[in-house]
Amino acid sequence: MPLVLVVDDEVNILQLLKYNLVKEGFQVIEATNGNDAIKLTGEKTPDLIILDKMLPEMDGFDVLRILKSNRQSASIPVIMLSARDEMLDKVLGLELGADDYITKPFSPRELVARIKAHLRRKRPPVEEEAVREEIRVNCLVIQPEKYEALLDGVRLELTQKEFELLYLLVANPGRVFTRDSILEKIWGYNYDRKSRTVDVHIRYLRQKIERDPANPEYIETVRGVGYRFREVH
Known part of the structure; x- marks a missing residue:
């Protein structure tokens, strides 16, 4: 209960x-x-x-x-x-x-x-969920089993929703997610379409993982559509 x-x-x-x-x-x-x-x-x-x-x-x-x-x-x-x-x-x-x-x-x-x-x-107990592998992109490391992310070896202070949003994007490089689809996947239901929830969380993530948040190298804005994590080759 x-x-x-x-x-x-x-x-x-x-x-x-x-x-x-x-x-x-x-x-x-x-x-x-x-x-x-x-x-x-x-x-x-x-x-x-x-x-x-x-x-x-x-x-x-x-x-x-x-x-x-x-x-x-x-x-x-x-x-x-x-x-x-x-x-x-x-x-x-x-x-x-x-x-x-x-x-x-x-x-x-x-x-x-x-x-x-x-x-x-909310995250289910580890023993009940499938093991998700660590993801590395340049100096950024995502550890889903620990719900942690590291940048240059330093642990990032992320809220649960920030981590889930970051993991969603990083695990699907190059895929564009609309704001509505992000709300559904991360928050579990559709917000008011005028809500700035996604934009605020993206901005906060950029402040934490981007060297220059005004010119992001990881999280890209697809104008009029949504966001994607840039593919790194």
């Missing part, structure tokens, strides 16, 4: 989420501030976190930074909640490692559907 941590300082939101999640078969633990959220994550290791942006003591973005900088919690999917429907907030949340961003008021059914989609995308 998946364990979901809900972090929100509004009691009515906590009750609404807990009711709908329990009804769908989830276990739920709650926190009303950032410090408790970080503590519970370390103690319970939830399968997914629903994190409100506006929290007392420290805001949701600060909590997200801490969670994603810790190896124990970095791969836990995080869905951000916010009453602000501003693109800047969404982009910042995604850049910090959030896997999804939902604006209040929201549909509980849609939120539950997104939670299930993210949990389907």
Whole structure:
């Protein structure tokens, strides 16, 4: 039974989420501030976190930074909640490692559907999945069994979604992936077509693996279509 941590300082939101999640078969633990959220994550290791942006003591973005900088919690999917429907907030949340961003008021059914989609995308136990071989491209090394990537021998700090996106591209050199196909393969469902989720993650990946992100040698943009990993001969 998946364990979901809900972090929100509004009691009515906590009750609404807990009711709908329990009804769908989830276990739920709650926190009303950032410090408790970080503590519970370390103690319970939830399968997914629903994190409100506006929290007392420290805001949701600060909590997200801490969670994603810790190896124990970095791969836990995080869905951000916010009453602000501003693109800047969404982009910042995604850049910090959030896997999804939902604006209040929201549909509980849609939120539950997104939670299930993210949990389907979580990495299965190693013993249950086929062995995926290490991939080397120049100074870039992808180690799928460890969920790690190295550049010039140095481990890259990647979120789960960043790693999955990088692996998808590197494992299929020269193949062009549309934004919609990337959303389906990595996030497990189709976002709003106006979403910048893929573009934000591509930009963040380029900052981490490209020597000059403005002139990428690995991840190419195919104008009007999507992205591909350049074939190296």
